[in-house]
Amino acid sequence: MDLNFAKLVRMHMVVAGFLAAAVPVRAATVMAQVTASNVKPLLLTKLQDLDLGTVTLGTGVWSNAPVSLSQAGVLSCANTNVVCSGAPVVARYNVQGSNQQPVRISAPNVTLVNQSDSTQTLTLVTDAPASILLTNSGFPGVSFSIGGSVTLNSTTQAGTYVGTFNVTVDY
Numbered sequence: 001m002d003l004n005f006a007k008l009v010r011m012h013m014v015v016a017g018f019l020a021a022a023v024p025v026r027a028a029t030v031m032a033q034v035t036a037s038n039v040k041p042l043l044l045t046k047l048q049d050l051d052l053g054t055v056t057l058g059t060g061v062w063s064n065a066p067v068s069l070s071q072a073g074v075l076s077c078a079n080t081n082v083v084c085s086g087a088p089v090v091a092r093y094n095v096q097g098s099n100q101q102p103v104r105i106s107a108p109n110v111t112l113v114n115q116s117d118s119t120q121t122l123t124l125v126t127d128a129p130a131s132i133l134l135t136n137s138g139f140p141g142v143s144f145s146i147g148g149s150v151t152l153n154s155t156t157q158a159g160t161y162v163g164t165f166n167v168t169v170d171y
Contacts, residue, residue, distance in 0.1 A: 039098040040137060044169050047094055050124075050148060053086030061154050068149030071127050082152060095169050096141030097134050104131050106168040107146050112161035120157045124148040126165070 055067050058081035065079035069088050077084030095103055107128035114120035127147040134142055146165065 039101055039171055041097070042103065042169050042171070043096040043141070044167065045094045045096075045141075046167075047092035047143065048089060050091035050146065050165070051087070051089050052148075052150065053084055053088040055152065056083040056085070057152060057154065057156060057158070058082060059154075063153035065152045066149050067152060068127070069147040071129065071145045071147045073145065073147070076149075081154070090145040090147045091165060091167075092143060092145050093167060094141045094143045095132070095134070096138050097171070099134055099137040101134050101171055102131050103134060103142075103169050103171060105129055105144065106170075108166055110148070110163040110165055112150070112163040114157055114159040114161050116159040117157060120159065120161075122150045122152075122156070122161050124150055124163060128167070 050069070052067060052069055053075070055077070060081070062081045065082045066076070067079075067082060067084060068076045069090060070076070071090060073088070073090050075084060075088045097103060105128055107126045109126055110124040112122040112124055114122075125148055127149065129144050132142050132144055136142075146167065150161075
């Protein structure tokens with residue numbers, strides 16, 4: 001074996017020994033808190049359907065007569081070209097989930113279709129809360145109302161107009 005090669009091998013072994021015995025660089029440790037929150041799944045239940053009652057259209061040519069029912073159940077039928085009667089009721093829903101959690105509510109406008117002539121429609125502009133705060137966990141949940149309004153005119157065809165809500169709730 002070559003003498004220079006043997007010296008080179010010994011020198012590498014000495015350097016490797018020094019590296020293995022070297023004092024490690026001081027490491028820094030920081031502790032962080034970890035938090036995970038879980039919430040109960042939301043349960044949405046329909047309690048009652050919305051009914052605007054009966055609206056009688058006046059004679060003549062006219063337009064833009066709104067008929068509305070607020071979330072609080074207040075009917076507005078102030079235009080002289082329409083007469084409202086019957087017992088209007090708001091749509092009612094109940095949502096259950098986790099206590100003190102805000103819940104967003106989405107209730108897009110509804111297309112109402114005349115049951116005598118499906119080519120005739122009205123748009124119900126919904127009146128729903130944007131959100132609610134759950135005041136308990138699970139049962140009994142929190143109930144909320146949805147109202148809405150339609151705009152009628154003298155060319156609105158007579159008949160019963162029906163549609164369905166697509167109500168969505170999420171945290």
